[in-house]
Amino acid sequence: MSTGAPAGYDPYAFEPFAVTVDLAVFTVRDGRLHVLLVERGEDPYKGHWALPGGFVLPRESAGSAARRELAEETGLTEATVSALHLEQLRTYSEPDRDPRMRVVSVAYTALVPDLPEPRGGGDAATARWWEAGAVGALAFDHDRILTDAHDRIGAKLEYTCLATAFCPAEFTLGELQQVYETVWGVELDRPNFRRKVLTTPGFVQAVEGSPRRTGGRGKPAALYRAGAATALHPPLLRPEGRST
Numbered sequence: 514m515s516t517g518a519p520a521g522y523d524p525y526a527f528e529p530f531a532v533t534v535d536l537a538v539f540t541v542r543d544g545r546l547h548v549l550l551v552e553r554g555e556d557p558y559k560g561h562w563a564l565p566g567g568f569v570l571p572r573e574s575a576g577s578a579a580r581r582e583l584a585e586e587t588g589l590t591e592a593t594v595s596a597l598h599l600e601q602l603r604t605y606s607e608p609d610r611d612p613r614m615r616v617v618s619v620a621y622t623a624l625v626p627d628l629p630e631p632r633g634g635g636d637a638a639t640a641r642w643w644e645a646g647a648v649g650a651l652a653f654d655h656d657r658i659l660t661d662a663h664d665r666i667g668a669k670l671e672y673t674c675l676a677t678a679f680c681p682a683e684f685t686l687g688e689l690q691q692v693y694e695t696v697w698g699v700e701l702d703r704p705n706f707r708r709k710v711l712t713t714p715g716f717v718q719a720v721e722g723s724p725r726r727t728g729g730r731g732k733p734a735a736l737y738r739a740g741a742a743t744a745l746h747p748p749l750l751r752p753e754g755r756s757t
Contacts, residue, residue: 530615534579535566535655537602537622537662539645539696541679546645546695548659549628551586551637557612558652562643564659566618567635575619576601587640588632599623600669602662610654622662624669624696626679646698667697671748674716677739683720685734686710697751709749715742 538549550562567582569575576599584594602620610616631640645663650656670676676692677684690706710716720736 528615530617531611532569532575533566533611533616533618534569534575534582535564535605535618535620535658536579536583536599537564537620537659538583538597538628539622539624539662539666540626540628540642541692541695542642544691544695546698547642548645548648549587549631549640550643550648550651551631551633551640553636553652554633554638555636560638561652562649563652564620564655565637565640569619576621579619579621582635585635586633586637588634589629593629597623597625600665602658602665605654605658607654618658620658620662622665624666624675667751670696671745671750673744674739674742677717680739683736683738685736686717687734689717689737693749693751699751701752713742713745713747713749715740716745 536549540547540549549565551565553559553561553563565583565586567578567586569578573581579599580591580594580597583589583597584591599621600623602622604617604619606617608615610618631642633639645659648659651659670693676689676696679692680688686707687703689710690701690703693706694701717737718740720738722736
C-alpha cells in the first residue's frame with residue numbers, strides 16, 4: 514500500500530508556515546503573582562521581554578517542544594520542567610503576529626509553586642520572574658497571551674483546589690485567602706470566604722491540636738491542611754467589582 518501523497522496533490526501550492534509554542538508560567542512569590550519572562554537575544558524584538566517559547570521541530574509534538582523550550586530558555590533543569598503540569602491554553606493564528614513569516618503558536622500556561630531562579634539560554638539573553646502587575650509591553654502578541662493565561666489560572670482557582678499548593682503544609686484560612694486575592698487581584702470578604710471554604714467538601718482539613726498564634730492582635734488562628742478533593746463543588750467564584 515502506498516503511503517505517499519495522493520495523485521494530483523501539490524504541497525507547494527500552499528504557503529509554508531511555522532508552528533511555535535509560548536508558555537505563560539506563573540508563581541506566587543512574596544505574596545505577589547509573578548510570571549516567567551525571557552529577554553530576547555535575537556531579532557525580531559531583540560532586547561524585548563517575551564514569554565518563553567520557540568519553534569516546534571519537524572519530529573516533535575507541541576507539548577514536547579514546550580518543555581524543551583522552557584528548559585533551554587530559562588536554564589531550568591529537565592527534571593524540573595518535566596514535573597510541571599502545563600495546560601494548553603489556546604492557539605494563536607493571526608496572519609501578522611510574527612514579522613518573519615506566517616507563524617501559528619500553541620500557548621500553554623501553568624501556575625506552579627517553588628520554582629528555582631531561572632537564567633537565560635538558547636536565544637534568550639536572560640530570564641527572570643516579573644511581578645505580573647509590573648510587566649511592560651511584550652514582544653509579538655505575548656501581551657494578549659499573558660492576559661488570556663491570567664484569566665485561565667484565575668478560573669482554575671474557582672473550580673479546583675490549586676490554591677492550597679501555594680500555602681505551607683499547615684496553613685491558616687487567612688493565608689489561603691491571600692493566595693486567592695493575589696491571583697484574582699480582588700479583596701475578599703473574610704467571613705464569607707471562610708464560610709465557603711469550610712462548607713466545600715474535601716477542600717481543607719482541620720489540623721488537630723492547639724492553634725498557633727499569629728500577628729496583629731495575637732488572636733489564635735486554626736490550622737488546616739489540603740483536603741482530599743481536587744475539584745471544588747460548588748465552585749468558589751470570584752466576586753465582581755471588589756478590586757484591590
